[in-house]
Amino acid sequence: MxxxxxxxxxxxxxxxxxxxxxxxxxxxxxxxxxxxxxxxxxxxxxxxxxxxxxxxxxxxxxxxxxxxxxxxxxxxxxxxxxxxxxxxxxxxxxxxxxxxxxxxxxxLDPAVRRRNIILTTVGLVIIGVLAAVYLERYGFVMPWNAN
Structure with missing residues (x-):
């Protein structure tokens, strides 16, 4: 070459x-x-x-x-x-x-970030409320104490 x-x-x-x-x-x-x-x-x-x-x-x-x-x-x-x-x-x-x-x-767009933060917060609040309702209704039992 x-x-x-x-x-x-x-x-x-x-x-x-x-x-x-x-x-x-x-x-x-x-x-x-x-x-x-x-x-x-x-x-x-x-x-x-x-x-x-x-x-x-x-x-x-x-x-x-x-x-x-x-x-x-x-x-x-x-x-x-x-x-x-x-x-x-x-x-x-x-x-x-x-x-x-x-x-x-x-x-990275500020509007999208704000929307994602709001959606995440709302989702976490919903999960927290559902967990609280479940614990209020059924209580918390450690897995090794469950029969």
Whole structure:
């Protein structure tokens, strides 16, 4: 490779000529090492391994959803693994990142924060009243004294 072709790879994003993503700064496509992308069979087996590892991580995240644990974080980690190799996963992660950023900005809005504080307070008052009614009616019995 010459210096001129190296400059072209940097400008285009990758040596396969895949288009760059909109407004992201990072090119779309495989992030596999060059020596792997050079061989079709090696690149295909690389993609299969990346897919299977990502699938295992996403499946673990799905299992963790109803259990105590960081289910969504693990799912997004699996998506990030897929995004190292597949354009569709890169696009999904970019869309998700944009939506999370927008939601965070909305949550910082003073009117939204005030509404959330009011709703939380009302919910806590309702739970407190229900707990007081229950305790008044049935009393409080320690679990080891219950028969």
């Amino acid at each position: 010459t210096a001129e072709s190296d400059e072209r790879e940097v400008a285009v994003g990758n040596d396969e000529g895949e288009p760059e993503g909109e407004g992201s700064g990072r090119p779309l496509g495989s992030r596999a090492p060059h020596f792997i992308r050079r061989s079709r069979a090696l690149h295909l087996s690389w993609q299969v391994v990346v897919f299977l590892v990502g699938l295992a991580v996403v499946a673990l995240g799905v299992v963790l959803l109803p259990l105590p644990g960081p289910g969504w974080v693990v799912i997004f980690a699996g998506m990030a693994i897929w995004a190292t190799e597949f354009v569709w996963a890169q696009l999904v992660l970019r869309w998700t990142r944009r939506k999370v950023t927008e939601a965070a900005q909305r949550a």
